[in-house]
Each structure stands twice: as structure tokens, then as C-alpha cells.
Amino acid sequence: xxxxxxxxxxxxxxxxxxxxxxxxxxxxxxxxxxxxxxxxxxxxxxxxxxxxxxxxxxxxxxxxxxxxxxxxxxxxxxxxxxxxxxxxxxxxxxxxxxxxxxxxxxxxxxxxxxxxxxxxxxxxxxxxxxxxxxxxxxxxxxxxxxxxxxxxxxxx
Amino acid sequence: xxxxxxxxxxxxxxxxxxxxxxxxxxxxxxxxxxxxxxxxxxxxxxxxxxxxxxxxxxxxxxxxxxxxxxxxxxxxxxxxxxxxxxxxxxxxxxxxxxxxxxxxxxxxxxxxxxxxxxxxxxxxxxxxxxxxxxxxxxxxxxxxxxxxxxxxxxxxxxxxxxxxxxxxxxxxxxxxxxxxxxxxxxxxxxxxxxxxxxxxxxxxxxxxxxxxxxxxxxxxxxxxxxxxxxxxxxxxxxxxxxxxxxxxxxxxxxxxxxxxxxxxxxxxxxxxxxxxxxxxxxxxxxxxxxxxxxxxxxxxxxxxxxxxxxxxxxxxxxxxxxxxxxxxxxxxxxxxxxxxxxxxxxxxxxxxxxxxxxxxxxxxxxxxxxxxxxxxxxxxxxxxxxxxxxxxxxxxxxxxxxxxxxxxxxxxxxxxxxxxxxxxxxxxxxxxxxxxxxxxxxxxxxxxxxxxxxxxxxxxxxxxxxxxxxxxxxxxxxxxxxxxxxxxxxxxxxxxxxxxxxxxxxxxxxxxxxx
Numbered sequence: 016x017x018x019x020x021x022x023x024x025x026x027x028x029x030x031x032x033x034x035x036x037x038x039x040x041x042x043x044x045x046x047x048x049x050x051x052x053x054x055x056x057x058x059x060x061x062x063x064x065x066x067x068x069x070x071x072x073x074x075x076x077x078x079x080x081x082x083x084x085x086x087x088x089x090x091x092x093x094x095x096x097x098x099x100x101x102x103x104x105x106x107x108x109x110x111x112x113x114x115x116x117x118x119x120x121x122x123x124x125x126x127x128x129x130x131x132x133x134x135x136x137x138x139x140x141x142x143x144x145x146x147x148x149x150x151x152x153x154x155x156x157x158x159x160x161x162x163x164x165x166x167x168x169x170x171x
Numbered sequence: 172x173x174x175x176x177x178x179x180x181x182x183x184x185x186x187x188x189x190x191x192x193x194x195x196x197x198x199x200x201x202x203x204x205x206x207x208x209x210x211x212x213x214x215x216x217x218x219x220x221x222x223x224x225x226x227x228x229x230x231x232x233x234x235x236x237x238x239x240x241x242x243x244x245x246x247x248x249x250x251x252x253x254x255x256x257x258x259x260x261x262x263x264x265x266x267x268x269x270x271x272x273x274x275x276x277x278x279x280x281x282x283x284x285x286x287x288x289x290x291x292x293x294x295x296x297x298x299x300x301x302x303x304x305x306x307x308x309x310x311x312x313x314x315x316x317x318x319x320x321x322x323x324x325x326x327x328x329x330x331x332x333x334x335x336x337x338x339x340x341x342x343x344x345x346x347x348x349x350x351x352x353x354x355x356x357x358x359x360x361x362x363x364x365x366x367x368x369x370x371x372x373x374x375x376x377x378x379x380x381x382x383x384x385x386x387x388x389x390x391x392x393x394x395x396x397x398x399x400x401x402x403x404x405x406x407x408x409x410x411x412x413x414x415x416x417x418x419x420x421x422x423x424x425x426x427x428x429x430x431x432x433x434x435x436x437x438x439x440x441x442x443x444x445x446x447x448x449x450x451x452x453x454x455x456x457x458x459x460x461x462x463x464x465x466x467x468x469x470x471x472x473x474x475x476x477x478x479x480x481x482x483x484x485x486x487x488x489x490x491x492x493x494x495x496x497x498x499x500x501x502x503x504x505x506x507x508x509x510x511x512x513x514x515x516x517x518x519x520x521x522x523x524x525x526x527x528x529x530x531x532x533x534x535x536x537x538x539x540x541x542x543x544x545x546x547x548x549x550x551x552x553x554x555x556x557x558x559x560x561x562x563x564x565x566x567x568x569x570x571x572x573x574x575x576x577x578x579x580x581x582x583x584x585x586x587x588x589x590x591x592x593x594x595x596x597x598x599x600x601x602x603x604x605x606x607x608x609x610x611x612x613x614x615x616x617x618x619x620x621x622x623x624x625x626x627x628x629x630x631x632x633x634x635x636x637x638x639x640x641x642x643x644x645x646x647x648x649x650x651x652x653x654x655x656x657x658x659x660x661x662x663x664x665x666x667x668x669x670x671x672x673x674x675x676x677x678x679x680x681x682x683x684x685x686x
Contacts, residue, residue, distance in 0.1 A: 143514025
């Protein structure tokens with residue numbers, strides 16, 4: 016376990032130092048950490064601050080500004096449902112409500128067993144094929160409530 | 172074996188195009204060409220087969236349809252319930268005037284040879300033989316205005332950056348297309364990414380910049396993959412690098428990923444983000460054209476603006492200027508979205524009416540119910556009632572009624588739409604996306620949402636509406652950028668065109684029964 020941890024720490028260290036000196040290096044490092052770990056571990060904040068020669072407050076400020084950066088791990092599956100106008104026009108509000116009811120959580124929350132997170136996303140560029148969603152990174156158009164059944168059933 | 176095309180475009184992939192392509196390959200042993208989308212979203216995945224008469228279209232096709240389609244002669248272009256005949260003869264496509272999107276869906280997006288065989292690289296080749304001043308002059312002549320939403324004359328920006336004296340200048344492409352109802356940037360980046368690269372290189376030659384960045388939103392995973400591959404190919408083929416196509420001039424290009432902030436579509440916020448900071452808006456002046464990325468002169472342009480440049484150089488600024496209407500020159504890729512039967516991308520000269528786009532191209536609503544309104548120009552655009560659908564789409568006409576063409580997105584709503592809820596959403600969205608730097612936007616959006624909730628609940632409606640109007644004035648006049656400054660646009664359009672939705676002039680229903 017300790018060995019794994021140190022390996023993961025080593026990876027994080029590499030992800031951070033790889034972007035020092037690049038234009039927008041902190042954003043690149045944070046995107047890399049988020050992609051690798053699924054969230055930004057608080058332990059990385061002082062390391063980022065040191066690597067980029069800025070304060071911890073500045074690092075935290077950047078993390079908190081962007082929706083993509085999260086400070087805790089998400090569920091095993093992440094469902095992002097578009098909440099913007101073009102999808103509203105084809106029923107995304109009702110669709111979102113149904114999905115949340117099936118899973119018994121609120122928007123932005125994770126099921127208690129840690130299986131599914133449902134998030135808002137503001138436009139996937141599928142505005143003529145709405146309602147749109149992204150499930151574990153895969154784009155879905157003309158989504159119906161049936162999409163969420165598989166996630167809800169396993170829940171029981 | 173005839174060529175088969177299955178789009179790699181997000182709108183096709185979201186409807187199962189990858190599985191369709193796999194199935195075709197499994198049955199025929201031929202790998203389909205993954206092209207861009209032709210822009211007919213309701214037909215995606217749109218499979219095309221090359222025949223001696225031209226490409227024949229089938230759609231929307233699912234993986235389960237493939238076996239039957241092939242059995243019925245799809246590979247020979249035979250008739251079928253899903254067949255739409257020759258793609259080019261489909262009225263939705265035939266009635267367009269495609270300049271920027273001329274190649275999109277036709278070519279293999281990642282083939283430089285295919286790109287050049289279809290008119291690509293003509294612009295850059297001309298530009299290489301011209302002086303920097305002459306390149307800028309051509310853009311000035313074209314009358315091109317920024318397609319991101321602000322519609323600022325591109326030529327003026329180019330001249331400013333060109334005239335600035337600095338050891339380093341930058342071209343930054345704003346590919347943070349966050350407006351709901353818009354997908355033109357995404358479509359061209361996925362379907363013809365080399366066009367954007369060519370446009371950026373020409374811009375580099377024009378203003379004397381040797382380094383470019385594409386700031387891409389993270390919600391576009393397909394565009395990310397295609398652009399990254401296209402940049403690699405462009406380096407490989409010498410379109411990018413230390414010696415662009417043997418010109419002796421350098422241009423380097425990098426893809427940079429955003430992280431889910433709508434405000435980063437505002438150019439100064441984008442520059443902050445590109446520098447690795449919070450995407451907080453900068454006060455202007457200084458203009459980014461003089462002090463942009465890393466404090467250096469920077470030409471910031473939307474994807475579609477940069478994609479218009481190769482055509483302008485290839486065919487001349489005058490050719491481009493002579494298309495369109497008044498000071499709205501050239502073509503605009505309009506995007507018909509939301510509750511629409513035939514949604515997709517329509518590139519037309521400015522001057523086409525909103526009604527023609529929604530009804531003739533779009534075919535009315537997908538739900539089959541009457542159209543109630545169309546929001547034009549994204550979340551900061553006005554809700555236009557059907558009664559005004561004869562308005563020509565050009566910057567001046569829309570400006571006159573306090574609306575905007577924006578990035579050309581049109582979101583159609585049917586008669587079940589709750590316009591008061593849409594007005595409240597405009598505030599909610601602003602509250603969620605505000606960078607927080609200026610007070611009118613940061614606080615105004617929250618207060619606006621609260622007061623609108625009271626209006627919707629029927630609480631003291633007239634007084635609260637007065638409060639909202641006062642608040643809108645403060646946001647409009649006092650905000651640092653368009654986020655707070657234009658959030659009032661959709662709200663005001665609801666108050667003006669759909670007064671019944673907010674119960675204006677009706678008595679206070681919350682007090683009823685209490686007396």
C-alpha cells in the first residue's frame with residue numbers, strides 16, 4: 016500500500032513538474048492531475064505552490080474557479096446532463112429531475128455507495144440533438160429517461 | 172469497393188456513429204472514412220456512399236440497420252427507406268452558401284492531401300507571397316467582423332497587432348464555444364481542422380506572430396482529439412514549424428484545454444486562464460491587441476473568424492465583402508437548435524430572415540407544436556417572438572432592437588415554453604458563471620434571480636418588476652464585460668415580448684384570499 020501510494024505520489028510529482036515553465040503551466044498541471052486522479056488531492060496544493068512559485072491561496076483560487084476541478088473523488092460513473100437553453104427547449108429540466116429521482120440524489124451529488132455522480136454541464140455542443148448528456152466521457156444525444164435505468168437498477 | 176463515409180462529428184458519435192462504423196467494417200472489411208458532419212443533425216449518423224453520380228446519403232442509421240442496408244444495396248447507392256438520394260441535392264444543403272464550411276463533411280478531416288485537393292492551402296500560399304501589411308489590408312477590405320459575438324471589425328484588430336512593436340506576438344484562437352445553441356466552432360474543428368490551422372498561420376504572417384494557441388473548452392472531447400491529430404499532421408507536412416511551407420517564416424501552434432468555465436469565452440478572461448490563473452476578466456484598456464498574453468500584443472479571434480481568413484486570402488477581400496448585407500459582410504454559419512425538426516448548421520449570407528431559418532430550413536419544432544420564440548445569439552441573446560421572425564439576420568437590424576446575432580446560434584422553443592423561467596435562468600446562469608470581479612454582475616445576477624422568483628410566485632409583481640428593470644440598468648451600464656452587461660438582454664426581451672409570462676399589470680395573486 017505504501018509502495019502504491021508513493022508511486023501515485025511520484026506520478027503526481029511528474030505531472031506537476033512536467034508543466035513548470037510552460038504557458039499556463041498551472042492549468043495544465045491541474046488538468047493532468049484531475050484526469051489522472053479523478054480529483055485534485057489537497058496534498059498536491061503545497062506542491063503546486065512550490066513548483067510554480069506562487070502561494071497556496073493562489074493555487075486554491077484557481078482550483079475553485081473551474082467547474083472541472085473537484086476536491087473530492089467522484090462516483091465510479093459520472094453522468095453529466097446538459098442544463099443549457101437548447102436542451103431545456105427539449106425537456107432537459109424534466110429529464111434531469113427524473114434521473115435524480117431514480118438515483119435518489121441531487122444535482123452535483125454522488126449516490127451513497129459511491130457508484131454514480133450526476134453533474135450539470137453547460138453545453139456539449141449537441142444543441143440540435145438534445146437533450147444531451149455525457150456518460151463516463153461518452154457523448155449521448157436525444158437522451159431519454161431510459162438511459163439512467165441501468166444505473167438506478169444496480170443501485171437496488 | 173466504393174468509399175463509405177461515417178462522420179466522426181460529436182453529433183454523429185452521440186447518436187451511435189462509432190458503432191455504425193465498426194459494423195460496416197466488420198461486414199465489408201473496409202474501414203469507412205470518418206468525415207466531418209454535413210450539418211444535418213436530425214439525420215445523424217448520416218452514412219454516405221460514393222457512386223458514379225455522387226455521394227448518396229442514408230440516415231439516421233443505427234448499427235442495427237447496417238446489415239439490412241447493405242443487403243438492400245446501400246453500397247451501390249440503392250433506394251431504401253433511410254435513403255435521401257444524392258447528398259448535395261438535399262434541399263437543406265443545396266440552399267446554403269457554404270464558404271467556411273465548403274469542405275466540412277466532404278473531406279477526410281485529417282488528410283492534408285484531401286484538404287489541398289479541395290481548395291485548401293490556397294490562402295496561405297497567396298499570403299506567403301504578400302507583405303504583412305497587404306495581408307492585413309485584405310482582411311480590412313473583406314469587412315470581416317468577429318464571429319464570436321462582439322462583431323468587432325477584424326481588420327482594425329489585425330492592424331493594431333501588426334503595428335505594435337514587440338519581440339513576441341501571439342495568435343490566440345478562442346475555441347471556448349460555451350453559448351448554448353451554438354456548435355459551428357465544434358463542427359469545423361472536428362470536420363475541417365486544417366482550415367483553422369491555415370487561418371491561424373495566415374494571421375501569424377499578417378500580424379507578425381510566430382506562436383499560436385487554441386484555447387479549447389473541455390466539453391469538446393472529439394474536437395480535442397481531432398485538433399491534436401491535425402496539428403501533428405500540419406507539423407509533419409510543414410504547414411506549421413520553423414519554416415512554414417518553405418516561406419522562411421515560423422509559426423508554432425499548441426492546443427490548450429480549458430476547465431469548464433463559460434466566462435473564459437470572454438477574451439481577457441481567456442487570456443488569464445491561458446496564463447494558468449483564475450479566469451477573471453481584465454479591465455480594458457489595455458487592449459489585448461497591445462497587451463495580451465504574457466503582456467505581449469495578441470490577436471484573439473473566434474474559431475469561425477479565423478476560418479474565414481483562408482477564403483478571404485484565396486478569393487480576395489472584395490469577393491468576401493460583396494456577399495452579405497450592408498456592414499454585415501460575408502457569410503454566417505447559423506446554427507438551428509433546441510426544439511426544431513431539422514436542426515443543424517446553415518451557412519448563408521447575412522440577410523436571411525429568422526423565419527426562413529427556423530421554418531424553411533428548420534421545418535418548425537420537433538415536438539410538432541407551434542413555435543413560440545427563438546433565442547438568438549446564446550445565453551446573452553434575446554428571445555425573439557414569432558411576430559418578429561421576418562427580421563433579417565444581420566448585426567445592424569438585431570442591434571436596433573437591443574438584440575444580437577452573437578455567434579449565430581438559434582434556439583427554438585415551442586408554445587409550452589415557460590418564458591418567465593427562461594428569464595430567471597438567464598440570471599441563474601450569470602450567477603453560476605460570473606467571474607466575480609465586478610459587483611453588478613456578481614451580486615446583480617443573484618439578486619435578479621431572487622426577485623424573478625418572487626415575480627414568478629406572483630408576489631408584488633409590478634413593484635418587483637420595477638426593481639428588476641432598475642437592476643438590469645445597473646448591470647448593463649456598470650458591468651466590466653458582456654457577461655453582466657448582456658445578461659439583461661434575454662431578461663428584457665421576455666419582459667417586452669412576453670409580458671403575460673411575468674404577469675405584468677395583473678394584481679398581486681399572493682395577497683388573494685388573504686383579504
